[in-house]
Amino acid sequence: MIYIQRKERFSAAHQLYNPSWSEEKNDEVFGKCANRNFHGHNFTLTVTVKGGINPDTGFVMNLTELKHIIREHVTDKLDHKNLNLDVDFLRGKMCSTEVIAMEIWKILEPLIAERGAKLHCVRLDETENNAVEYYGE
Template identity: 30%
Template structure:
């Protein structure tokens, strides 16, 4: 994992944790306007997840790092993102597996899990680096919850 400083989110929570992940996956963007990206191709995505909260769970965790890995890495690593029709589709551009949508879907996946926890942590941002020179950050608007 590349050692990197990620853009920070200003917040008033007591605890903040960050989890880095590396995910190898293929995708294509199903529209002519995507140019070469319309063809199936792959990336090694570098992902950083920022979770914050005020209370720790019974194990002393805000959230277990292994849970975050299971939610994202175990689902998406070594797959074709377009095949995950539960979160992506080829009909609506809001669900094409672009870097922006991948970051949002990862946030939704994590936040959906976090909402079930008694300590109520929240995912503040998901950073997805698609190439050495291109990345996207998804930060929900205040009050946004996962579907």
């Protein structure tokens, strides 16, 4: 088994806010992230794919093809958007980094499987200090 990775970046705004809670409770739990005017990050998305090496190409998966899949189906839809309001696959969901990573997995997993590889991990860095890894479990 060999693992390959592709990194992509996007900038986006979001808000952490539970509408069933009071404004005070949202402020207590989410702090500045509950800001009514939203806040933004420069995210780094790392997609790890695993599989055997194709003897004809020497690839687990063509990284150029992986780049196009990630951009078309994920980062082009997220970049310079308000994640809470503008992104169809996040609408109505808590836009935490954890939830975003899980939703990205749901999009990428079948597209990568169609190409004979397996999605191993979606890592989403929200800041240089905060990151989430999701393994589809």
